[in-house]
Amino acid sequence: MKRIRLGDLAHARSGDKGNRSNIGVVANSAAAFEWLARVLTAERVASYFAPMGIGNVTRYELPGIHAFNFVIENALSGGASRSLRLDTQGKALGTLVLELQLDAPEDRGS
Amino acid sequence: MSLRIGNGAGFWGDNLDAPVAIVKSGSLDVLTLEYLAELTMAILAHVRSKNPAAGFVTDFPELMPRLAPFLKERGGPAIVTNAGGLNPEACAHAAAQDLVAAGLEDWPIGVVTGDDLLSWIPTWISEGILFPHMETGEPISTVVDRLVCANAYLGAREIAEALAGAAKVVITGRVADASLTVGPAAAKFGWKWDDWDHLATSSVAGHLIECGAQATGGLWHDWSNVQDFASIGYPIAELGSDGACTITKPDRSGGLVTTATVAEQLVYEIDDPACYRTPDVNVDLTNVRMAQDAADRVAVTGARGTAPGRELKLSAVYRDGWTASGMVAVVGRDAEAKARAAGRIVIDRVERAGFVLENSLVEVIGAGDVAPGVVRVSPPYEVMLRVTVRDARRAAIERFCREIAPLITAGPPGIAGYASGRPQPKPAFGYWPALVPRYLVAPKVQVRTAREWAT
Structure with a gap:
């Protein structure tokens, strides 16, 4: 099955709140938003970032701007003031999520 | 009637020339300068522990000599900043000295305090208030001996009160970032504090400009098509008394303002978009829409507000x-x-x-x-x-x-x-986010001339 890179359908930005990170994913079109609403689930994003040892992922929707907000618990191994990581604020996650590969449907309309 | 509010700093350490550039060419009514990240308070706490007269963002007073000529010539813009950090009065003192040196002895400076709750926490713990950590649920008593700061996020009311009291510079400690924009809008348009949709729209405007160039092409995914990063324009929100909101930037500056760059900023560091919480209003962002009205002009509509919670967010930091x-x-x-x-x-x-x-x-x-x-x-x-x-x-x-x-x-x-x-x-x-009941927090506004603050 053909694979589609999320970055070909959307753009994203990430940041921190305490030990959580959020990744806003903005679809490039209404059609892309509708398709991503089906396939870019919280579970899909959670499994993508699982190697980092993250916690629960919640997905919210902002249909007015064709966007999703993924809130990732325990994403920063302690948060900005405490984490030992170079990226203590989760700034890189928004760029990394764009490499997520999705299974393309046979006859995707857009 | 409209109000142009430009933000010239998105964090402590941001571009030193941005506030000057946006004042010079932004035709601003209000300049906001937002300096306080979660981490910044920890740094300020460390500085204050060594010197009780420190603990504010020193970038701000250092700006005064560069901004004073514009203030003198144009009578504005008004400046609203959270540069006060853990010591707003000392920040006002330092800024006032520069204003006096520039011949602006009568420039009115408002200072908002009351966010610093550190000295009260042990008493409130003994009265049975637990201040549980918002992520772990642990009571704050586990770190109370090591606390270095504990600040409530104040809202827009005291900023509006200072501006209504003729202040032309307002220096706060910890306030919600968006409130730096909501305060001047509410003061200008005379909005009521239960005018939820207007407070919501101006909160969205504040959120969109609070991180500076992140709304104008900074961090934008299509970075190779951003013109002139080196002179990137910082964002301006044009607000109308009817609740209209347009995001733009100074003419002939670098960067770009499109529905895509602004949308990326709307989703930056938010939680549930149906309830974006500020001390002023809970905002529903889910039906916010954006339209490209012209080059580098994006109209933002659809924010809806409801009454905020009865508690304020408390941001505490402990030695670890x-x-x-x-x-x-x-x-x-x-x-x-x-x-x-x-x-x-x-x-x-x-x-x-x-x-x-x-x-x-x-x-x-x-x-x-x-x-x-x-x-x-x-x-x-x-x-x-x-x-x-x-x-x-x-x-x-x-x-x-x-x-x-x-x-x-x-x-x-x-x-x-x-x-x-x-x-x-x-x-x-370590960072300790919690909630504090509003009735425990008593914000205070003092407006005095630069001459008075400088002495």
């Missing part, structure tokens, strides 16, 4: 031992393996010196360790080894700081870049 971090470059066909081995050598040597470190992390930057395991990268020929530690014992961290340099002669080959000296132990801090 010591930390240090060291880096060296490692080159060669086995760069990643050599870097990991070198990292282990450092940790082993600290252990043999008698310190089993409580927390240590070896990262090989260039080999995928910014987000470990998420993206596979082909074997890199050169990497940065970064070793970072945290421990309650300062002596353990000091020992660690002496163990990076020996790698140059006693480690694997191909290690370079150790010219900047030993790392230094730094205090480590």
Whole structure:
């Protein structure tokens, strides 16, 4: 099955709140938003970032701007003031999520 | 009737020239300067612990000599900033001295205090208030002996009150970032504090401009099509008395304002978009829409507001031992393996010196360790080894700081870049987000002339 890179359908930005990170994913079109609403689930994003040892992922929707907000618990191994990581604020996650590969449907309309 | 509010700083450390550039060419009614990240308060707490007269953002008073000529010539813009940090009165004192030196003795400066609750926490704990950590649920009593700051996020009302009291500079401590914009809008348009949709729209405007150039092409994914990053224009919100909101930037500045750059900022550092919480209003962002009205002009509509909660967010910071971090470059066909081995050598040597470190992390930057395991990268020929530690014992961290340099002669080959000296132990801090009932918080507004603040 053909694979589609999320970055070909959307753009994203990430940041921190305490030990959580959020990744806003903005679809490039209404059609892309509708398709991503089906396939870019919280579970899909959670499994993508699982190697980092993250916690629960919640997905919210902002249909007015064709966007999703993924809130990732325990994403920063302690948060900005405490984490030992170079990226203590989760700034890189928004760029990394764009490499997520999705299974393309046979006859995707857009 | 409309109001142009420009933001010239998105954090402490942001572009020093941006506030001057946006005042010079932005036709602003109001300049906001937002300096306080979660981490910033920890830094200010550390500074204040060494000097009770410090603890504010020194970038702000340093700006005054550069902004004073515009204030003198044009009578504005009004300036609203959270540069006060943990010591707004000392910040006002420092800024006032520069205004007086520039001949602006009568310039009215408003100071908002009352957010600093540190001295009350032990009393309130004894009265049975737990201040549970918002993520872990633990009571704050577990860290109360180590607290260095505890601040409520105040809202827009005191800022509006200061402006209504004729202040032309308003210096606050911890306030919600968006409130820096809501305050001047509410003061200008005379909105009521239950005019939820207007408060919601101006909160969205404040959220969109609070991080400076992040709304105008900074961080935008299509970075290679951003014109002139080096002179990127900082964002301006044009607000109408009817609740209209347009995001733009100064003419002939770098960067760009499109529905895409602004949309990316709307989703930045939010939680549930159906309830974006501020001290002023709970905002429903889910039906916010954006339209490109003209080049570099995006109209933002659809924000809806409801009454905010009966509690304010409390942002506390506690001491959490010591930390240090060291880096060296490692080159060669086995760069990643050599870097990991070198990292282990450092940790082993600290252990043999008698310190089993409580927390240590070896990262090989260039080999995928910014987000470990998420993206596979082909074997890199050169990497940065970064070793970072945290421990309650300062002596353990000091020992660690002496163990990076020996790698140059006693480690694997191909290690370079150790010219900047030993790392230094730094205090480590923990962040404690909680809620505080509004009735415990008593904000205060003082408006005085620069001459009075300067003495």
